[in-house]
Structure formats: structure tokens, C-alpha cells
Amino acid sequence: MSRMLWKLLPLLLLPLGTGQAQRTTQDVFMMQYFQRRLQELEERLNRCDQDLQSFNQKVYDMSSEMRGQIRSVNVLKSEIQGHVDNLALRVDRVERDVEYLQNKIPDSSDVEIAESVIEQEVKEAQLKKKVAVTQGKDCSTHLSGIKSQKIVKKAGDLTGSWMKDSTKGSSRIYFFSGSRNSTLLEFVSLKAFTDTNWTRKAEIISLPLAWQGTGHVVYNGFMYYHHANTRNEVLKVHLLNRTVTDRMLLPGAGRMPTYSLSSHTLLDLAVDELGLWAIHADPDFGGNLVVTKLDSNSLAVEHTWDTSCKSHNAEGAFIICGTMYVVYNSHSGGRSSVKCLFDIHDTLLTEEMPVIFFPKRYTSHSGMHYHPKEKQVYAWDDGYQTIYKLDTKRKLQVT
Structure with a gap:
């Protein structure tokens, strides 16, 4: 009996083994199927990621190209605006000339x-x-030479300007160090400026808006200057209450330095016996200097003259009785001299004037301001505050 059971046992276990083997094979097929599906999904995800990266790169490239085009458009817009402003200035000059001719003919x-x-x-x-x-006003003075030179002191940066208020009876000195700032120093007199403890005797004036260059002037208690970070805006600031009382855009100015040896100054303001003036260089006029008479009260343009004086190798200029005297030097440094003038009354000509040399100092002026009452020029000579006393003569009266 026991022998028969042993013979039947393998027959009974055989179906069980076959079923288990079949289930194992099915599980293997399912696992392989899932692995293939997962691999396909992974490949699709990789392709999507690559496509997304490519799309992002294209968007970035397109954005960069658009930014570049916007910058180019802005540059072109600025250039066009400059041309429009210059054209408007030219048209205005032609209209004034035509009006003048109509009055004469x-x-x-x-x-x-x-x-x-x-x-x-x-x-x-x-x-x-x-x-x-x-x-x-009676103004019959012209420059005939430099009488003397006085080095007052050395203070501040290599570039700067200093001056005395042209108001009658005023003795106040104004000190501007550097070519861009929003503060200046005021002294009650030249003696206070030259004192040993001069910085303690200075009043610090903070302006509402910063100045640029060295072409600013102080006239009748107001400061007139080029507004920093603008091409051609002139501001009028009351120094007592520190407020902007007027402002204007000087037509055609600010597109190149007024003087090639003073690249920081885009427009230069000046005061003489006749009032307030502005000087700038015009690239459309061969870089020659342009003189504009301004109303010191309203900053309105009274008249504009194109001159034959070059801005190349010029370091500064000043105006005496309506005549602009341009000071020239060289990039390597040399002796400053007046080699060109422009008289709005046409009584003086450059050809008839000898070259006027300044006292021998092989440096360069960054600021030159004429004081009409004293007949002196306050100059900034490589950080030296210098006063030039002028020799003047009476010029022919305009008839």
C-alpha cells in the first residue's frame, strides 16, 4: 500500500509545479512589459525636456535680439531727435535772418x-x-594783453572752477572742485578763501540738482549751470533759498565738448558787461563755437551767432563787452594763448589781433571766468586757483 502512495505522489505534485511555472513566466512577461513602457516614457520625457530647453534657448535668443533692436531704436530715436532739434534751430535762425532782411529791404x-x-x-x-x-550799456573795452598773474592757492581736484559773483559790490567767492557734484563752497571774501583754516570758513551749499562740467557762473545771487546727466539743460538756482527758479534747453548744445581740451564741459556759461552768455560747439558746423546771448531773468534766447573759432585744441573762453576770446593750448601741455576772437559788433577781427600769451605755466586751464567789474579772469590751472589781471583798451565805437 505504501509503495503505491509513493508512486502516486509525483503524479499529484506535477500539476502544482506546472501551474507555478506558468505564473512565474507570466510575471516575467509583465515585468518586461512594464519596463519597456517605463523606458518609453522616460525617453519621451527626455525628448520633452530637450524640446523645452531648445524652446527656452530660442525665447532667450529672441529676447536678446529684441533688446538689441530696442537699444538700436533708442539710439536712432536720440539721433533723430538731435537732428530735429538742430533743424529747428537752423530754421529759427533762417527765420530771424529773413525777418531782419525784410526789415532792411x-x-x-x-x-x-x-x-x-x-x-x-x-x-x-x-x-x-x-x-x-x-x-x-556803454561797453567799449577790448583785450590787449595779460597784465599780471597771481596764483592764489592750490586746492581741490585738478579739474574745477572758481569765481566771484559779478553783482556790484559783492565780494563772495564760489569754489567748485571736480567736474560733477551737487555741492559748492561759498566764502564771504577772497581773504577768507586764502586763510589757513579756509575750510572752516566756508559755507557748504547743497544744490537741488547736480552740476556738470566747469562752465557754471554766479551772477546777481543766482547760479547758472549745466544740469548733470542732461544733454543741454541750463538751470538757474537761487543760492540763498536753494531753489530752481528757471530752466531751459539750449538749442543745438551738448553734442560734443565745447573745448576739445576740456572734455568734461559740454556747454560753457559766461558773464560780461552785457549780461549772460552761453558757448557751445556745433558738430554740424565743423566743430566751430556758437555764442548765444541769454536773458538772465527768464533764460530766453536773445540771439545766436555762428563763429569761425574752432573748438579743436581750445581749453576755454571768456567774453568781454560782447567779444569772445578763445584760449588754445595743446594735448601735451604748453603755453596758453588767445588765437581767435569773435565780436558780435564786427569792430574787432582775429586777423587784426596779435596772439596774446598767458604768463608761462605749462599746464591747462579747466575753467576761465571773467569778472567785468575787476577786469580779471578767475582761472583754474591744474588745481591752482589763479587770477589774471587784463590789459584792456577802448575799441572803436559802433556807428
């Missing part, structure tokens, strides 16, 4: 007017133009 309908009456009208028109420039 009789209209065809007035042919029958007596010749003496016509001549009288022309004289009145010419006289009216001269009066508008001179404002009825």
Missing part, C-alpha cells in the same frame, strides 16, 4: 517812398538790432 509796394525815408528805416532797423544786443 523795402517792400515792392513802397517803391514810391522817398529814398531818404528808406535809408532812415534801414538805419533804425540796424540801430534796433544793436540796442537789443547791447541793452543800452
